[in-house]
Structure formats: C-alpha cells, structure tokens
Amino acid sequence: xxxxxxxAVAGSGKTTHIIKNLDLEKNYLVIxxxxxxxxxxxxxxxxxFDHLPExxxxxxxxxxxxxxxxxxFLGYKIKPRGITYDYxxxxxxxxxxxxIEYYVSKNRxxxxxxxxxxxxxxxxxxxxxxxIEKYYDALYIDEIxxxxxxxxxxxxxxxxxxxxxxxxxxxxxxxxxxxxxGNTNKNLHQDYGEYLKEFEALGVEVNEDELEKSWRxxxxxxxxxxxxLGIQIESHKQDSTLVExxxxxxxxxxxxxxxxxxxxxxxxxxxxxCYSRNWGDCKGENQYENVCVVLxxxxxxxYKKGKLxxxxxxxxxxxxxxxxxxxxxxxxxxxxxIKHHKRG
Amino acid sequence: MDKIIKRxxxxxxxxxxxxxxxxxxxxxxFIGDNESGKSTLVSAIDLVLxxxxxxxxxxxxxxxxxxxxxxxxxxxxxEYADLPILFVELxxxxxxxxxxEGKYNSSDLNTHGLQxxxxxxxxxxxxxxxxxxxxxxxxxFEFYSITFKTFAGKSYSGYRKYMQxxxxxxxxxxxxxxxxxxxxxxxxTNTEDAEKNKHENEYRNYKDKFRREELSELNTxxxxxxxxxxxxxxxxxxxxxxxxxxxxxxxxNKGKGKQCFIKTDFxxxxxxxxxxxxxxxxxxxxxxxxxxxxxxxxxxxSETKQLFITTHxxxxxxRLDLRRAILLNSLSTDYVxxxxxxxxxxxxxxKAPNNNLLEFIxxxxxxxxxxxxxxxxxxxxxxxxxxxxxEETDIHIISVGGxxxxxxxxxxxLLGVKTAVITDNDGNYxxxxxxxxxxxxxxxxxxxxxxxxxVSTFEKAVYKENESLCDDLFAEGRRTLSVQEYMLANKTxxxxxxxxxxxxxxxxxxxxxxxxEWINQ
Numbered sequence: 001x002x003x004x005x006x007x008a009v010a011g012s013g014k015t016t017h018i019i020k021n022l023d024l025e026k027n028y029l030v031i032x033x034x035x036x037x038x039x040x041x042x043x044x045x046x047x048x049f050d051h052l053p054e055x056x057x058x059x060x061x062x063x064x065x066x067x068x069x070x071x072x073f074l075g076y077k078i079k080p081r082g083i084t085y086d087y088x089x090x091x092x093x094x095x096x097x098x099x100i101e102y103y104v105s106k107n108r109x110x111x112x113x114x115x116x117x118x119x120x121x122x123x124x125x126x127x128x129x130x131x132i133e134k135y136y137d138a139l140y141i142d143e144i145x146x147x148x149x150x151x152x153x154x155x156x157x158x159x160x161x162x163x164x165x166x167x168x169x170x171x172x173x174x175x176x177x178x179x180x181x182g183n184t185n186k187n188l189h190q191d192y193g194e195y196l197k198e199f200e201a202l203g204v205e206v207n208e209d210e211l212e213k214s215w216r217x218x219x220x221x222x223x224x225x226x227x228x229l230g231i232q233i234e235s236h237k238q239d240s241t242l243v244e245x246x247x248x249x250x251x252x253x254x255x256x257x258x259x260x261x262x263x264x265x266x267x268x269x270x271x272x273x274c275y276s277r278n279w280g281d282c283k284g285e286n287q288y289e290n291v292c293v294v295l296x297x298x299x300x301x302x303y304k305k306g307k308l309x310x311x312x313x314x315x316x317x318x319x320x321x322x323x324x325x326x327x328x329x330x331x332x333x334x335x336x337x338i339k340h341h342k343r344g
Numbered sequence: 345m346d347k348i349i350k351r352x353x354x355x356x357x358x359x360x361x362x363x364x365x366x367x368x369x370x371x372x373x374f375i376g377d378n379e380s381g382k383s384t385l386v387s388a389i390d391l392v393l394x395x396x397x398x399x400x401x402x403x404x405x406x407x408x409x410x411x412x413x414x415x416x417x418x419x420x421x422x423e424y425a426d427l428p429i430l431f432v433e434l435x436x437x438x439x440x441x442x443x444x445e446g447k448y449n450s451s452d453l454n455t456h457g458l459q460x461x462x463x464x465x466x467x468x469x470x471x472x473x474x475x476x477x478x479x480x481x482x483x484x485f486e487f488y489s490i491t492f493k494t495f496a497g498k499s500y501s502g503y504r505k506y507m508q509x510x511x512x513x514x515x516x517x518x519x520x521x522x523x524x525x526x527x528x529x530x531x532x533t534n535t536e537d538a539e540k541n542k543h544e545n546e547y548r549n550y551k552d553k554f555r556r557e558e559l560s561e562l563n564t565x566x567x568x569x570x571x572x573x574x575x576x577x578x579x580x581x582x583x584x585x586x587x588x589x590x591x592x593x594x595x596x597n598k599g600k601g602k603q604c605f606i607k608t609d610f611x612x613x614x615x616x617x618x619x620x621x622x623x624x625x626x627x628x629x630x631x632x633x634x635x636x637x638x639x640x641x642x643x644x645x646s647e648t649k650q651l652f653i654t655t656h657x658x659x660x661x662x663r664l665d666l667r668r669a670i671l672l673n674s675l676s677t678d679y680v681x682x683x684x685x686x687x688x689x690x691x692x693x694x695k696a697p698n699n700n701l702l703e704f705i706x707x708x709x710x711x712x713x714x715x716x717x718x719x720x721x722x723x724x725x726x727x728x729x730x731x732x733x734x735e736e737t738d739i740h741i742i743s744v745g746g747x748x749x750x751x752x753x754x755x756x757x758l759l760g761v762k763t764a765v766i767t768d769n770d771g772n773y774x775x776x777x778x779x780x781x782x783x784x785x786x787x788x789x790x791x792x793x794x795x796x797x798x799v800s801t802f803e804k805a806v807y808k809e810n811e812s813l814c815d816d817l818f819a820e821g822r823r824t825l826s827v828q829e830y831m832l833a834n835k836t837x838x839x840x841x842x843x844x845x846x847x848x849x850x851x852x853x854x855x856x857x858x859x860x861e862w863i864n865q
Contacts, residue, residue, distance in 0.1 A: 071497030072446025073454075108466065127447075127454065135442045 003165040004205040005144065007196070009233040010324030011216025011286070014168045018140050019044045021166065026137035028056045031064050033143040036284035041142070057136075061151075065115045069154075072131065073124040084109035097121060116150040125157045133161050143284070144169030159202045167204065168211075171195060172231045172320050173283055174313075214324070216286065221323065221330050229320055230309040242329040245303075246292075252333050255292050256341065262288050264322040265335070266296040266315075271342050279318035282325055291326035293319070294335050303332065347507050347620040348650055349389065351435035353450065356410040356428050358384040360677050367650070368668050369437075371643070374654040375661050376672030377706040382654035385672075386511070386623050388432045389652060392460045393509040393621060395492040396502045405430070405462060405485040418481040424473050427484075430462040436507075444506055446496035457495035458506065465489045508533055509621035510611050514604040514629040523596070526607055528583050533618040547582040601630040608639060612646040621650050628657040640664060658702040671705050673759045680758045689751045700742045704752055707740040709762040709863050712752055717839035718766060718802050719743040724843055725852040729860045739863055749791075753784035764859040765791045771800040792859035803831045803838070805853040813846050814838075 008014045015037070022028055022045065032038050038060045046052055059068065066083050084105050088095075095102045103110055103118045110118070119125060132139070139158070141147075144167040147155050159165060171192050196206050213234045214222060218241040222233045246252055255261060259275045262282075269276035277285075279293075295303055299319065302308050308316065323330055346369075354363040359381050374382040391399060400408070413428045420426060433449050436456040444456040464472055468487050475484045492500050500506060510529050513522060532540070551574040563571040574580075588595045590606055598606065604627065611622055627639055640660060643651065655661055661669055667690060671680040682690045693701050704710060711726075713719055722741050726734040734741065744752060749765050756763035770776045777793040785791065799805050807814050807828050818827045818838065831838045842850065852860070 067496075067498065068442070072448060072495070075446070075493075075497030076448040076450075076452075131442070131445070134445075135440075 001162055001164045002205070003159060003163075003167075003203055004207050005167040005169070005196070005199045006207045006210050008168055008170050008211030009214050009231075010170060010173065010321065011214035012211040013215050014142060014170075014211065015040050015044055017211060018142060018166070018168060019048055021140070022048065022056055024049065024053055024055060026055065026164075027135060028138050028140060029132065029136040030056060030058045030140045031061055031142070032058075033061050033146045034284050035060060036282075037142055040284060040286070061146075062112050062115075065112075065119075065151075065154075066110070068131070069119055069124075069128045070110070070115055073127050074118070074122060078104065078110075079108075080104055080110045081108045082110070083112050083115070085112050087111070087113065113149065116154040120150060120153060120157075125154070129158060129161045132158060133163065136163060138164040138166070140166045140168070142168050143173070145171050145174040156202055159204065165204070167199070172229075172317050174317055216327055217324055218326075218328065221326055224330065225320060225323055228303075228306065228308045229316060229323075231316075231320055233324070241326075242331070244329070245332045249337065252337050255331060255333060256338055261290045261292050261331070262325070263292050263294055264325070265294045266299065266318070271344055272338065273341060273343065279322040283321045285325060288325045289327050290329040290331070291322070292331040292333060293322050294338070295332055296335050300334050300336070346437070346648075346650075347439055348437040349434050349621065350437055351433075352385065352388060353433040353435070354388060354431070355450070356413045356430040357388055357432055358408060358410060360384065361410050361413055363677065363679070365670065365679060367652075370650060371664060371668040372650075372652045373661055373664060373669040374652065374672060375656065375669050375702065375705060377656065377674050379674040380672040381674075381677070382672055383625060385670075386625060386652055386654055389434065389621070390509070390511045390623055392432050392434050392458050392492070393505070393507055394502055395458075395500045395505055397490050397492070400460070400462075400490050405488055405490075406483075408462075409483075409485070414483050418483060422476040424464070424469055424476060427464045427472070429464075430488075432460045434458045439506075441506070443496050443498050444494045446494070448493055448495045448497040455495060458500070459493050459495065461491050461493065462488045507620045508618045509623065510619055511623040511625070512604075512607050512611060512627075513625040514607075514627055524584065527586050527588055527595075529619075530588065530610060531583065531586055544582045547585075548576050551576055599630075601632060601635060604630050605635050605639060609642055612642050612649070619649060621652070624651065624653045626654055626656070628655060628660055636660070656702065656706060658700075661702055671755075671759060673705065673761070675708060676760050680755070684758060685754055689754050692748065692751050700744060701755075703740060704742055704755065704761065705759060707738070707742075707761055709737075709739040710752075710756070710764070711739060711741045711859065711863055712749060712763055712765045713741060713743050714746040714767055714802070715743060715835065717835040720836070720839040720843055721806065721850070722766070722856070724847050724850050725856050726860050728850060728852050729857050730864055737864070750781070750784055753781065753789050756789050757784065757786050760788055762863060763789045764863045765789075766802075766856055766859050767791060767793050768801045769793045769795070769797060769799070771797050773797055790859075790862060792855045792862075794853065794855050801832065803835060804828065805855070806842075807831060809851050809853045810842075810846075810849075813842070813849050817841055817845060 006017065008017070018030065018041065022030075030041060032041060038058065041058055042052070045056060045058065062083055062085075078100065084107070086105070088102075088105075088111050092102065097117065098121065103114045105111060119128065139161075141155075144155075146169075200206055212232070213236045215236050217225070217233065217235055218237050218239055219235040220241045220243050222235040224243045225231050225233050246255060256263065256274055261275070263269070263272065263274050263276040264279050264282060265272065265276060267278055269278050282288075299308070299311065299315065302311055308319065311319065348369050349367050350369075351364065351366045353365075354360045357363075359379070365385070374385055376382050387403075409428070409430055417426065417428055431450060433451075434457055435449075435453070436444065436458065438445075439456055441456065444458070445454065447454050449455075449457055449459055464484065465487055472484045472487045475482055475487070494500060494506065508529075510526070510533075512526065535543070555573045559572050559574075566572070588606070588610065590598070595603060595606060608624060608627055611619065627643075628636055631639065636657070643653070643664060653660070653664075667682050669682050671682075682693070711722060713722060719741055723734055726732075726739075746767060749767065753763060753765065755761070765781070767777060773793060773795050777791055781791045794800075794805050799808055814827055814831065818830050818841075822830060825833065
C-alpha cells in the first residue's frame with residue numbers, strides 16, 4: 001500500500017490535508033501527538049461529516065500506545081494502574097531493561113517513555129501489527145516529527161504493515177520528543193536530510209512540495225523565518241505585514257496590556273499576568289491574529305547579532321513555532337523590559 | 345452480526361474450582377439435580393454480561409468464592425501471594441470489535457471476550473497481610489477488587505455493555521424486582537435511545553397536562569400555597585410505570601404459569617432485535633403440560649438468539665435436542681456433554697420414548713433392572729436386606745430395557761453415578777454377564793447376575809429362593825403349567841401377588857442381595 005511522508009511548514013494546512021483525505025469508506029486510524037491538535041482534528045472531522053464517524057478512530061499518541069498496543073497483549077500479565085508522564089527517577093539508573101521495574105513505577109504506573117521499549121522487549125510488535133491490519137485500512141500520523149527514541153522504532157515496525165500510510169509533520173517543529181531514552185535514535189533529529197532518508201529506507205515516499213507554503217503566515221513573516229532562522233517556508237499570501245522589534249517602554253506596556261495580542265514566552269509564561277503562552281505549547285494552535293514574541297536574555301542576544309540560526313535546535317524550533325503562529329503582525333519585545341510584571 | 349458466547353471459563357466460582365466449558369451457538373441445556381451448578385453457570389453468565397458491580401456485591405464475595413479454596417487457604421501458611429482469585433471469563437465469537445479483542449484473559453488467547461475478576465487489592469496489601477497474621481481464620485473478602493474488563497483490557501459496566509441479555513428466572517416470578525427488570529430490558533431492547541428519551545419526555549408532559557387540566561379545579565379549592573400534583577420524580581418515571589399486556593390483560597394480572605409463558609414467549613420473538621443472549625431458569629416452573637409443549641415448540645423455533653436453559657424436566661430435555669445438553673451432577677465438578685458419549689448412545693437417548701435418562705443423571709446411586717417384575721419386587725428385597733425403606737435412601741430403582749444397560753453404564757462412568765445392574769444370565773453367565781459388560785465395569789459400575797446358568801432368569805431365581813412361598817401362592821389350580829412356568833408367563837402379575845401377600849416372608853436371591861449391599865455401601 002502507498003506510504004508517504006509529507007513535510008509541511010507551519011500554517012500550510014496539515015490538518016486540512018488529513019481531513020481532506022478521510023472518507024466514510026475505509027477504516028482510519030489517526031494519531032496525533034498534542035492535545036491541541038487532537039482537538040483541532042476532532043473539530044474538523046465533526047465539521048466535515050456532521051458527526052464523529054465510527055470508521056475513524058482518533059487517538060493521541062500515549063493513549064493509543066496504552067489502550068490499543070499495550071493493554072490487549074500485556075495488560076493481564078503486568079496489570080499496571082495507568083501511565084505516568086513522569087520520567088524514571090535517577091534511582092532507576094541501575095535497573096536493567098529486562099527487569100519489569102525498568103518500565104513500571106513504584107505506584108505501578110507505566111513510564112510513558114518506556115512503553116514502546118516494553119512492547120519491543122516482550123515481543124508483541126507483530127501482534128500489534130496484526131491488530132492494526134485487522135481493524136484499519138489506513139494510518140494517518142500527524143506531528144510525525146515528535147516520534148523519537150523507541151517510539152520511532154515502534155513506528156518503523158508499524159510501517160511494515162500492509163496499510164495505506166500518510167505521515168505529516170514539520171521537522172522544524174520538533175520541540176519535544178515522545179520519549180527521550182538513552183542513545184536510541186538520539187541523532188534522528190540532527191539533520192533534516194538524514195531524517196528523511198530514514199523514511200525513504202522504510203519504503204515511505206517523501207513529498208516535500210505539497211505543503212511547503214503557509215496559508216497562515218504572510219510573506220513578511222516567512223521572509224523573517226527564512227532569513228533569520230534559516231528555516232525554509234513560503235507563503236500563499238500576498239499581503240505584507242509588520243515584523244518589528246519594539247523598543248519604547250510605552251509601546252511595550254501597550255502590547256503587554258493588549259488582550260488581543262498573545263505574548264509568547266520562552267518558559268514560565270504563567271508568571272506574567274497577561275494574555276500569554278509558552279513558545280512550545282502553542283504548537284498546533286491557529287487562533288492568533290497578531291503575535292508578540294517575548295525574547296529571553298540569550299535569545300535577545302542572538303537576535304540582536306542576527307544569529308538566531310545558531311540557537312540550539314530545540315530553542316530555535318520553539319521560536320519558529322512561536323513566530324509562525326501569527327496570521328498578521330509579529331512583534332518582539334525584551335523580557336528584561338517587562339521584568340517588573342513578573343511574579344514569584 | 346450474531347454475538348455468541350463460545351466458552352465459559354471459571355475459577356473458584358461457587359462450587360467450581362476450575363471449569364472450562366464450550367457452548368453451542370444456539371441452544372444450551374443445563375441439566376442436573378439441585379446443587380449441581382446449573383444456576384451457578386447461568387448466574388456466572390448473567391454477572392459477566394451485566395457488568396454490574398452492585399450485582400456481585402449483592403451476592404457477596406463470600407457466597408461466590410469456592411468454599412474449599414477458601415478453607416484450603418485458611419489451613420495453609422496464609423501467605424499474601426497465595427491468596428486465591430476468582431474469575432469468570434466468557435470467550436466470544438469474532439465480532440470485529442477492537443474493544444473486545446486481545447489477550448486480557450487467563451488463557452493468553454488473542455480473542456474476543458469479557459471477564460469478571462476478583463483479586464486482592466495490591467494497594468491494600470499491608471492491611472491484608474495484617475488480617476492474615478491474625479490467629480483466627482479471617483478471609484479478607486472486603487479487600488478484594490471487583491473488575492469487569494474486555495479481553496482488550498478495557499473496563500466496562502452496566503452502562504457501557506457489549507452484549508444485551510435477558511435472564512428469566514421463573515422461580516422468582518412473583519418478585520416485583522424481577523418483573524421490573526424484565527419489562528425494562530424488553531422495553532430498552534425494543535427502543536432506540538432517542539425514541540426512549542422522547543417517550544420519557546412526552547410522559548412527563550402528559551402528567552403535567554393532567555395536573556394543569558384535571559387537577560386545577562381541585563387545586564383552586566385548596567387553601568394556602570398547597571396543591572396536588574402528579575409525581576414526576578425518578579421513582580415514578582415511564583420505565584417504572586410500564587407494563588406488558590396480552591390482549592387487554594396486564595402481565596401482572598395473569599396467573600403465574602401464564603406469566604412465565606408470556607415472558608419467555610415475548611423474549612423469544614424474532615423481532616427482538618438487540619437481544620443477543622437469553623438465560624432461562626427452569627422454564628417448566630408453573631407451567632401445565634400443554635403450555636410446556638407450546639413453550640418447547642417456541643424455543644425450538646427460535647434460531648436467532650443463543651439460549652441457555654436450566655431444567656430438571658424430562659420432557660424439556662428430551663424433546664429439545666439432547667445433543668445440546670450439558671449434564672451436571674452434584675457429586676462431581678465436571679460436566680458431560682452428550683457428544684462425549686458414543687454416537688449411538690447419544691442417538692439412543694434422543695429417540696428413546698419416555699427415557700429415564702434424567703432420573704438416572706439426577707441420582708447418586710441407581711439399581712438398574714430389566715423389567716417391571718424386578719422393579720416391583722426390588723423394593724421388598726431392599727427392605728429385607730437392609731431393614732430400611734429404599735425411599736429413605738438416595739438410591740433409585742430404574743427399570744430400563746435389558747438391551748440399554750450399556751448406554752446407561754456409559755453415562756454412569758462419565759458422571760460417576762454408582763450403578764448396579766441386576767440382570768439375567770439367560771443361560772450363559774460367562775457370555776451374557778461377564779463378557780458383554782467387561783468394558784463398562786468400574787468402581788462405580790457393577791453387574792450382578794446369578795452365576796448358575798440353570799437359574800437363567802429373575803423369576804427362576806425368585807422361585808429357587810422362595811419355593812414354598814411361590815407354591816403356596818400359585819400352585820393351586822395349575823394344570824398344564826408348573827409354578828415356575830406360570831411365573832415366567834405372568835411376570836408382572838405374579839410379582840404383584842408376591843408383594844401383596846407374602847412381602848414379609850420373601851427372601852432375597854443371593855446376587856440381588858450382593859447388589860443391594862454393594863450399592864448401599
């Protein structure tokens with residue numbers, strides 16, 4: 001069956017693309033990573049079909065891993081009491097992967113980042129593939145860039161099934177891993193070209209052209225992302241918008257107080273009493289007309305030197321997510337200059 | 345798609361420490377005496393299908409757990425790790441439902457199914473250990489969890505069920521609760537959710553309309569801020585007020601027998617779309633012979649649902665296909681299917697008129713005899729040998745044709761019914777008694793006959809043992825026939841005469857005495 005990966009830029013209509021391909025004929029398994037995206041997809045599916053059709057199963061990744069893959073085959077043997085999103089404590093460092101304690105917390109919850117490893121270790125990958133093949137004709141995975149570690153191995157295994165597969169993602173929106181675990185697939189996200197080659201080797205056709213243009217970001221914002229962050233993105237739009245670093249205390253205060261404009265922080269946005277989010281958390285969100293990116297000290301330094309491209313990949317990707325949220329104008333302000341609003 | 349229960353697997357459930365039993369896709373007849381576990385199997389199925397914790401709690405874990413298992417545990421070292429678990433698993437056909445399929449079962453089988461599991465709560469292990477440390481025998485039932493899971497490891501409950509079923513227990517016919525449950529289930533399976541909501545909504549509106557229009561005049565007469573209204577609370581909703589009528593008469597106003605009949609008939613109807621499984625407890629209760637025959641026909645014609653029926657009625661078990669019978673016996677925790685029997689024996693019992701199979705199965709000890717004369721006199725012999733009335737023992741005398749002894753012995757070996765066959769040697773003990781039954785003898789099955797080939801029949805043995813008694817009774821007026829010949833020619837009558845007139849003087853032929861002593865052990 002046809003298997004393809006579509007590399008999509010921010011705002012290019014990933015969700016729309018997936019929805020467009022769904023119908024009431026085949027049985028679809030749709031997996032996404034973030035809750036934001038899950039809500040988007042659910043909303044769009046309901047809109048397209050006027051209800052949530054039974055032939056389309058929509059999962060976020062970990063519930064899929066637990067309820068569909070783990071529980072039917074290993075639930076009775078291991079009887080965990082759910083998943084924990086905590087990471088294994090340092091005291092587990094000497095636990096070996098062939099011990100059950102490696103996977104299960106003291107409260108008998110499964111470490112989310114080790115479930116895929118457990119499936120591999122206890123040899124149920126084939127069972128899972130048969131189960132997927134029995135119940136589905138097509139597999140769509142959104143936010144494919146977030147598969148990492150042993151989850152990427154699981155993905156590789158699933159790709160051997162006889163299903164139609166569509167993988168959609170934006171390599172540069174890789175801001176968190178499904179699981180980080182030792183050296184497994186550690187270098188997966190170091191190089192975009194190498195990353196795509198991994199998929200080609202698995203028989204997945206790479207499609208870079210279809211979703212290379214953003215419906216959301218203006219040519220001005222795309223130009224900024226291209227030039228400053230070194231990330232390829234084009235725009236379907238014609239209008240030019242503002243991309244501006246705001247200097248004066250008065251203007252900064254106006255922006256800060258404006259509840260129509262979201263303030264996007266590197267981290268700990270909740271310490272500021274304004275309309276705000278964190279860079280990484282707003283991935284998959286599409287509701288911001290104008291965006292104000294708050295630069296922390298380090299990023300501001302890089303910004304002023306025109307060296308944003310040299311930021312660490314994860315920080316750079318998060319900044320990319322933040323900048324690409326805007327339908328219209330993009331403002332930058334310095335976190336230093338609003339420090340007096342910070343609490344706690 | 346039909347939803348079928350293919351197998352039940354039990355552990356420590358009531359009288360079954362372990363049981364795995366395959367079901368037929370259409371009809372399953374549980375046949376057995378009291379305490380043999382018929383109802384246990386039906387309630388096990390009912391519990392799992394209903395997914396109701398409160399139902400389990402109503403029974404109480406103490407009454408659900410196998411007594412021997414609990415006692416064995418209490419007599420052991422009482423280690424936490426050795427605490428027994430209880431489960432009931434229903435293995436279903438492939439319904440192409442991912443929520444039902446997986447290996448979440450004790451067989452490690454990737455298949456569709458549902459499971460009720462009761463096990464000690466791990467989070468309370470230290471509290472449990474404390475209880476186990478006590479000197480007195482105290483089993484920590486209260487520290488067990490009750491969970492309902494599909495084989496995919498997904499929890500389910502009464503609200504989120506995978507199969508629709510109905511239990512009709514005709515022994516509880518007068519219980520108001522059972523009646524309500526019945527009407528509720530029948531109503532729910534006949535209506536769509538939206539339709540149901542509409543009914544409920546309209547019903548409430550009608551009540552309100554009644555209050556406004558009919559009670560208004562009354563209410564104007566009431567002083568102060570008080571008024572009469574019709575209750576619309578949860579206890580007086582539509583489901584509670586519904587009843588089922590046949591013609592113009594409501595179910596409640598029918599006789600018990602008719603109620604049983606209507607309930608079963610209604611549930612069996614073909615248009616009863618959503619109902620997958622019907623459990624019928626002793627449908628013979630309260631039914632006349634005629635209605636029973638009608639009911640049997642209805643059951644026979646119902647092909648769309650899987651039926652589980654418990655009975656100790658011969659008519660029901662023999663007229664419905666006996667191959668679907670699951671025979672249970674209170675002495676053993678195993679079961680016998682008629683397909684476990686040799687094919688010709690199974691067919692024999694399906695065809696045989698008025699067979700005594702049920703009485704045989706339901707007995708613990710049986711004296712099998714060839715004919716009426718033996719049947720009539722054996723009671724007296726038994727009294728002579730043991731000085732007890734056979735009615736006061738658990739021994740049954742069953743008369744079957746001499747040719748079918750083997751059939752019964754086959755079952756007695758499977759079921760563990762202690763069986764003594766009393767038969768004639770017909771002039772050749774070696775061939776007719778020893779060799780013929782050699783394959784069927786066991787510690788539970790013995791054949792008794794006179795070893796003297798000249799004493800070839802029962803009558804000869806009786807005569808030989810009671811010559812003067814028989815001469816007294818029968819010699820008078822004999823011309824052509826000898827007394828012996830007369831007795832042979834009039835077996836039943838002469839047996840009656842002996843019983844009526846000489847019962848106290850009767851002495852028992854040796855082989856019959858041996859049979860009686862062996863069976864009475």
